[in-house]
Amino acid sequence: MTLTLNSPCDMHLHLRDGAMLENVAPLSSAQFAAAVIMPNLLPPVCTTSEALDYQARIRAVCGESFLPLMSLFFGAHLTKDEIAAAKQAGIRLTKLYPQGVTTNSDKGVSAILCEQNLQIFEMLQDAGMILCIHSETNGFVLEREHSFLPIFVEIARNFPRLTIIMEHISDARSLKFVESFPNTFGTITLHHLLFTLDDLLGSALNPHLFCKPCVKLPRDMRALRRVAFSGNPKFCFGSDSAPHLRTHKECAQCGAGVFSAPVALPALAELFENHGALQSLSAFVCENAPRIYGFTPPQKVVRLRKARFDVAAEYGGVVSLFAGKSLSWILCD
Amino acid sequence: MTLTLNSPCDMHLHLRDGAMLENVAPLSSAQFAAAVIMPNLLPPVCTTSEALDYQARIRAVCGESFLPLMSLFFGAHLTKDEIAAAKQAGIRLTKLYPQGVTTNSDKGVSAILCEQNLQIFEMLQDAGMILCIHSETNGFVLEREHSFLPIFVEIARNFPRLTIIMEHISDARSLKFVESFPNTFGTITLHHLLFTLDDLLGSALNPHLFCKPCVKLPRDMRALRRVAFSGNPKFCFGSDSAPHLRTHKECAQCGAGVFSAPVALPALAELFENHGALQSLSAFVCENAPRIYGFTPPQKVVRLRKARFDVAAEYGGVVSLFAGKSLSWILCD
Numbered sequence: 001m002t003l004t005l006n007s008p009c010d011m012h013l014h015l016r017d018g019a020m021l022e023n024v025a026p027l028s029s030a031q032f033a034a035a036v037i038m039p040n041l042l043p044p045v046c047t048t049s050e051a052l053d054y055q056a057r058i059r060a061v062c063g064e065s066f067l068p069l070m071s072l073f074f075g076a077h078l079t080k081d082e083i084a085a086a087k088q089a090g091i092r093l094t095k096l097y098p099q100g101v102t103t104n105s106d107k108g109v110s111a112i113l114c115e116q117n118l119q120i121f122e123m124l125q126d127a128g129m130i131l132c133i134h135s136e137t138n139g140f141v142l143e144r145e146h147s148f149l150p151i152f153v154e155i156a157r158n159f160p161r162l163t164i165i166m167e168h169i170s171d172a173r174s175l176k177f178v179e180s181f182p183n184t185f186g187t188i189t190l191h192h193l194l195f196t197l198d199d200l201l202g203s204a205l206n207p208h209l210f211c212k213p214c215v216k217l218p219r220d221m222r223a224l225r226r227v228a229f230s231g232n233p234k235f236c237f238g239s240d241s242a243p244h245l246r247t248h249k250e251c252a253q254c255g256a257g258v259f260s261a262p263v264a265l266p267a268l269a270e271l272f273e274n275h276g277a278l279q280s281l282s283a284f285v286c287e288n289a290p291r292i293y294g295f296t297p298p299q300k301v302v303r304l305r306k307a308r309f310d311v312a313a314e315y316g317g318v319v320s321l322f323a324g325k326s327l328s329w330i331l332c333d
Numbered sequence: 334m335t336l337t338l339n340s341p342c343d344m345h346l347h348l349r350d351g352a353m354l355e356n357v358a359p360l361s362s363a364q365f366a367a368a369v370i371m372p373n374l375l376p377p378v379c380t381t382s383e384a385l386d387y388q389a390r391i392r393a394v395c396g397e398s399f400l401p402l403m404s405l406f407f408g409a410h411l412t413k414d415e416i417a418a419a420k421q422a423g424i425r426l427t428k429l430y431p432q433g434v435t436t437n438s439d440k441g442v443s444a445i446l447c448e449q450n451l452q453i454f455e456m457l458q459d460a461g462m463i464l465c466i467h468s469e470t471n472g473f474v475l476e477r478e479h480s481f482l483p484i485f486v487e488i489a490r491n492f493p494r495l496t497i498i499m500e501h502i503s504d505a506r507s508l509k510f511v512e513s514f515p516n517t518f519g520t521i522t523l524h525h526l527l528f529t530l531d532d533l534l535g536s537a538l539n540p541h542l543f544c545k546p547c548v549k550l551p552r553d554m555r556a557l558r559r560v561a562f563s564g565n566p567k568f569c570f571g572s573d574s575a576p577h578l579r580t581h582k583e584c585a586q587c588g589a590g591v592f593s594a595p596v597a598l599p600a601l602a603e604l605f606e607n608h609g610a611l612q613s614l615s616a617f618v619c620e621n622a623p624r625i626y627g628f629t630p631p632q633k634v635v636r637l638r639k640a641r642f643d644v645a646a647e648y649g650g651v652v653s654l655f656a657g658k659s660l661s662w663i664l665c666d
Contacts, residue, residue, distance in 0.1 A: 140529070140530075140531055140535075140550070140551055141530050141531050141534060141535040142530060142550070196473070197473075197474050197475060198473055198474050200534075201474060201533075201534075201543060201547055202473075202474040204586040204587055204588060204589070205538075205540055205543040205586075205587035205589070206585065206586065206587075207538055207540065207585065207587070208585060210534060210538040214534055217473070217475070218473055249585075250583055250584050250585055251583050252539065252540065252541060252582075252583055252652070253537040253538075253539065254537055254538035254539075254540070255537065256537070256538070319585070
């Protein structure tokens with residue numbers, strides 16, 4: 001059996017830089033026609049010029065058949081001129097991190113609804129930019145996404161022509177808010193579709209499943225599966241694949257991030273198939289994103305076949321989801 | 334300032350065996366007059382003879398001024414004769430582990446309320462034994478203690494003369510059940526008084542705070558603090574200190590257990606003092622347990638003074654709570 005996907009897209013991807021970029025980027029470009037590249041490098045990617053340089057480094061690794069959709073780190077540096085320059089260069093995404101909520105977010109925003117930010121939202125709206133939000137507060141870990149909802153709703157209501165993406169939705173209670181505004185959409189990761197706190201800490205603690213926002217309750221996973229398996233047009237795939245060296249995961253201060261790049265499409269195919277939802281996979285990974293973000297990915301036909309895929313124990317020192325295990329779908333060469 | 338405690342007791346303690354026993358037991362016997370020793374060795378401590386042998390090994394390390402209150406692993410081996418032999422030898426405790434819920438519980442009980450177990454509960458009751466229960470099911474990790482409550486209540490109701498201890502209470506919803514039966518009591522750990530899921534996985538993931546039952550929500554911690562800080566006579570201290578080598582914590586399959594033995598009394602003193610509850614510390618660590626369990630601990634005066642206690646980075650390869658940090662109370666020599 002073969003599964004054919006036309007230009008699948010990963011709308012939330014961490015590629016890092018340097019040797020790590022060279023290590024992990026080919027794993028994504030082998031499966032996807034395009035990906036939204038997160039800007040939380042150290043220092044973050046703030047300007048059009050920095051984003052274009054970063055894009056060139058990615059293209060040098062992945063070639064021209066893979067489109068890295070660059071995003072700018074949200075902040076006071078997003079002046080009218082900077083936004084105009086971004087648009088001019090074909091960059092339409094900005095990523096807002098509340099300060100301190102995840103890896104490399106120290107330079108994120110502390111007072112999200114301050115006057116200065118409202119002006120930036122206005123400029124982004126006027127320019128037809130897209131605002132991607134890591135939608136968590138600094139509150140109790142299981143309530144962070146939920147307690148961010150009033151802020152999300154405030155932005156959505158006040159900037160109705162601004163396309164807003166709630167990234168890596170983890171909480172069932174977020175879904176109806178994302179669905180209720182014409183200008184709001186969401187990305188959903190593989191790991192939030194697959195796992196709950198039971199998988200992270202129900203038997204042995206598994207640091208490789210530790211991420212932000214953390215995996216949550218069975219009812220959250222079920223609700224996310226419902227929208228993904230139905231091909232709901234408000235939601236699309238964003239892996240949030242985030243490589244950390246094994247030594248940064250298996251330690252006393254484990255960094256947040258799940259590395260799923262090597263297995264993204266095979267694991268999605270297996271999950272959707274196991275739940276009788278294979279017919280919706282294309283909506284979730286191919287069709288919804290271009291419509292939501294208003295872009296055309298490069299033509300790229302990706303084929304999976306039903307055959308055993310033995311996932312490597314490590315990819316250059318990084319441990320993937322399903323490391324050392326096998327999946328039932330494999331990417332065709 | 335000095336704090337004097339008369340015969341403090343740790344009513345839930347893992348000492349392991351061999352080199353680990355030699356490493357960790359002196360840390361507890363330096364602070365406590367008596368401790369309930371958990372039987373989940375590999376293989377578990379099932380018979381009176383095994384418990385007496387284990388007790389002798391503990392006494393060889395700790396000396397005679399420390400009373401190891403031995404417990405037998407609950408199971409079908411608890412015949413009427415075995416129970417009589419235990420009583421004869423001064424062993425009054427048995428620990429029930431549901432199968433698979435925590436470290437070394439593979440030989441635990443699968444059908445807790447089966448006819449055979451009901452007969453054992455009856456014999457334990459007739460013999461005046463005490464039943465200590467790891468009160469968790471194998472359900473979703475945050476609901477395991479709560480979903481065990483019907484089983485706990487069933488045993489408490491049907492064996493009203495059997496003293497039953499709910500070990501390491503972690504869920505606020507358990508407290509009223511423990512309080513509502515004359516024959517039920519609870520132990521509370523240091524780490525469940527100090528931490529929530531936020532501490533385990535709110536910023537970096539900290540494997541040294543991973544335990545069963547896992548630390549839970551702020552409302553759970555607050556409720557546990559309320560009963561501990563009030564000196565509530567239904568509850569007493571049980572550290573559940575459980576040593577694992579650093580290499581078994583900082584890895585891909587982190588074992589469950591928090592090692593708090595080196596800091597137990599200093600950390601309790603600091604916590605109770607910070608919440609204006611120092612006057613209740615003696616009830617929690619000294620007075621409640623002898624009354625609940627009906628035993629007399631050895632006379633042992635333990636003094637703490639208000640001085641900086643620098644906690645070691647490791648104790649023989651085991652990482653303690655507050656490792657590398659300092660506390661404001663220290664044990665007097």
